[in-house]
Amino acid sequence: MKKFVNVSIKNQSLKTKWALTSAFVIFISFTIICSVLYWSLHSWLLSEQQQSVNRTMDDLTVFFESEGNAITIDDIRSNKGLMNSIIDKSQTVRILNKDGIEILRINDTISKTPDIPKSVPLQGYVVDKQKIEGIESFVATGKIEIGFFQGYIQLTHPLTAFQSLMNYLLMAMLISGLGALVLSAYIGYVLANMLLKPLHNLRQEMISVAEEGFEAPIQMIYNREDEIGDLLRVYRKMMGELEQSFLLQQQFISDASHELRTPIQVVEGHLSLIQRWGKDEPEVLNESLEISLSEIKRMKNLIGEMLELARGESHDHDNSCDILAVTNEIIQEQKILYPDITVNVNHQKLTSNFALISQNAFGQIIRNLLQNAIRYSNDHPSIQINLTNDLKHCKIEVEDNGIGIAENDLTHIFDRFYRVDDARSRDEGGTGLGLSIVKMLVNKYGGEVTVTSKLGLGTKFLVILPSKK
Structure with missing residues (x-):
C-alpha cells in the first residue's frame, strides 16, 4: 500500500505535487500550533476551575469559623440561602458526619456520592479529581465543626462546562484545520499555476522543436533574473549548439556522400569496362586496375580522415611531447613517400622541446601540414620548418614555396572538404579534411593556428601550442 502511494505521488504533475506539499506543510504547521494552543488553554482553564474550587472552600471555611457556635446544622438546613450565596450554582456542598453519612446537601447537582479521601488534614482541605457519573469533577474535602457537630464538608465541582468548552474548541480547530487544508491546497495549486507557467511554456517550446525540428523558433519571452530565467538561457544556448551541431552533421554527411560518390x-x-572487353586488353586492364586501386586508396584515406575528425581526441592536461623529435620523425616518414622534397628544420631558438599536446596529435598536425605543402608546391617542394618557444608557448612555422593561396580562399581553408585547387588536390589524393583536422586538434589543446600566403610565393602556417613549464 505504501509503495502504491509513493508511485501514485511520483506520477503526479509538478503543480499537483506543489499543491499537495504546500497543503501538507500548512496543515502540519496549523496542527502543531492548534495542539500547543489547545493544551495551553486546557491547562489554563483547568487551573481556573481548581482555583474556583479553592476560593469557594476558603469562603466556606471563613464563614463557619466566623459563625463559631452560633449556628447549627438545623439553621443551615432551614436557611440554605446562606450557603447558596457562597457556592456556585453548578457546585454541590455536602455535610457528612464522622462516619461519612450525609447529613445535609446543598444545591443538588449530582446524585452519586463522591468518596472521602483516606487522609483529610485537621486544618484546611484536600482537592482531588474524580469521575462522578461519567463527568470529571474536582472534589474538595475538609473537616468541619458546627457547634457540637464534628464531621466533614465536601464540595463537588463538575467540569461539565469546562469539557463542553474544550470540545467546542477542539471541534472548531478540526473544522478550521480541514478548511485550512482545502484552502492551502487551492492556493498552492493557483500559485503553482502562476509560478510554473514559464516552465509550461518552455515545455511547449520543446514539444514544438520535437515535432517541427530546429526550424521552430523559440518564441518564449522571459526576462526575469531567477532560476527559470537561467534555465531558459541554458536551453537557448543548448538549442543553438544542437542546431549548429545538427547543421554541421548534415553538411558533413552531404559533403562526405558527395566526395565518396566520385x-x-x-x-x-572501370570495373564495367573490364567486364565488357577490357579483360582481353592487357593495357586497358592494367590502366583500369591502377586507376581503381588509386581511387580505392583515396576513399580509404578519406574515410580514415573523416573518422579521425569525427572522433577527435580527448584532452589530457598531462600529455606532452618532444616537438623536435616528432617533427624529425614525420619528416623522415614523408621523405620515403616523396623522395624529391626538401625539408629544413631550424630549431636554434628552441630552448624547450616539450609542448602540452599528445605525441599522436602533434604528429597528425605536422603530417597534414607537410602533405598540404607538398600537394600545393611545384615539382621540387622546398619546405622550411622553424621551431621556437617562449615561457608559455611553443611556435611551429611551416613555410613552403608552393603556388600560394588567394586572399578570398584564406578564410575557408580550414573548412571541411574545401579545396583551393580542386583538380590538383584530387590528382594528389587530397580529401579536403587535413587542415580541418589540424585546426580541430590545435583548438582542443588550447592552441592557435594561423595562415599567411601570397599567390605564386608560397604559404606559411603558424601553430602556437602551450609549452610545458
Whole structure:
C-alpha cells in the first residue's frame, strides 16, 4: 500500500505535487500550533476551575469559623440561602458526619456520592479529581465543626462546562484545520499555476522543436533574473549548439556522400569496362586496375580522415611531447613517400622541446601540414620548418614555396572538404579534411593556428601550442 502511494505521488504533475506539499506543510504547521494552543488553554482553564474550587472552600471555611457556635446544622438546613450565596450554582456542598453519612446537601447537582479521601488534614482541605457519573469533577474535602457537630464538608465541582468548552474548541480547530487544508491546497495549486507557467511554456517550446525540428523558433519571452530565467538561457544556448551541431552533421554527411560518390563512380566505370572487353586488353586492364586501386586508396584515406575528425581526441592536461623529435620523425616518414622534397628544420631558438599536446596529435598536425605543402608546391617542394618557444608557448612555422593561396580562399581553408585547387588536390589524393583536422586538434589543446600566403610565393602556417613549464 505504501509503495502504491509513493508511485501514485511520483506520477503526479509538478503543480499537483506543489499543491499537495504546500497543503501538507500548512496543515502540519496549523496542527502543531492548534495542539500547543489547545493544551495551553486546557491547562489554563483547568487551573481556573481548581482555583474556583479553592476560593469557594476558603469562603466556606471563613464563614463557619466566623459563625463559631452560633449556628447549627438545623439553621443551615432551614436557611440554605446562606450557603447558596457562597457556592456556585453548578457546585454541590455536602455535610457528612464522622462516619461519612450525609447529613445535609446543598444545591443538588449530582446524585452519586463522591468518596472521602483516606487522609483529610485537621486544618484546611484536600482537592482531588474524580469521575462522578461519567463527568470529571474536582472534589474538595475538609473537616468541619458546627457547634457540637464534628464531621466533614465536601464540595463537588463538575467540569461539565469546562469539557463542553474544550470540545467546542477542539471541534472548531478540526473544522478550521480541514478548511485550512482545502484552502492551502487551492492556493498552492493557483500559485503553482502562476509560478510554473514559464516552465509550461518552455515545455511547449520543446514539444514544438520535437515535432517541427530546429526550424521552430523559440518564441518564449522571459526576462526575469531567477532560476527559470537561467534555465531558459541554458536551453537557448543548448538549442543553438544542437542546431549548429545538427547543421554541421548534415553538411558533413552531404559533403562526405558527395566526395565518396566520385571515386565509387570511377571504380564502377572501370570495373564495367573490364567486364565488357577490357579483360582481353592487357593495357586497358592494367590502366583500369591502377586507376581503381588509386581511387580505392583515396576513399580509404578519406574515410580514415573523416573518422579521425569525427572522433577527435580527448584532452589530457598531462600529455606532452618532444616537438623536435616528432617533427624529425614525420619528416623522415614523408621523405620515403616523396623522395624529391626538401625539408629544413631550424630549431636554434628552441630552448624547450616539450609542448602540452599528445605525441599522436602533434604528429597528425605536422603530417597534414607537410602533405598540404607538398600537394600545393611545384615539382621540387622546398619546405622550411622553424621551431621556437617562449615561457608559455611553443611556435611551429611551416613555410613552403608552393603556388600560394588567394586572399578570398584564406578564410575557408580550414573548412571541411574545401579545396583551393580542386583538380590538383584530387590528382594528389587530397580529401579536403587535413587542415580541418589540424585546426580541430590545435583548438582542443588550447592552441592557435594561423595562415599567411601570397599567390605564386608560397604559404606559411603558424601553430602556437602551450609549452610545458
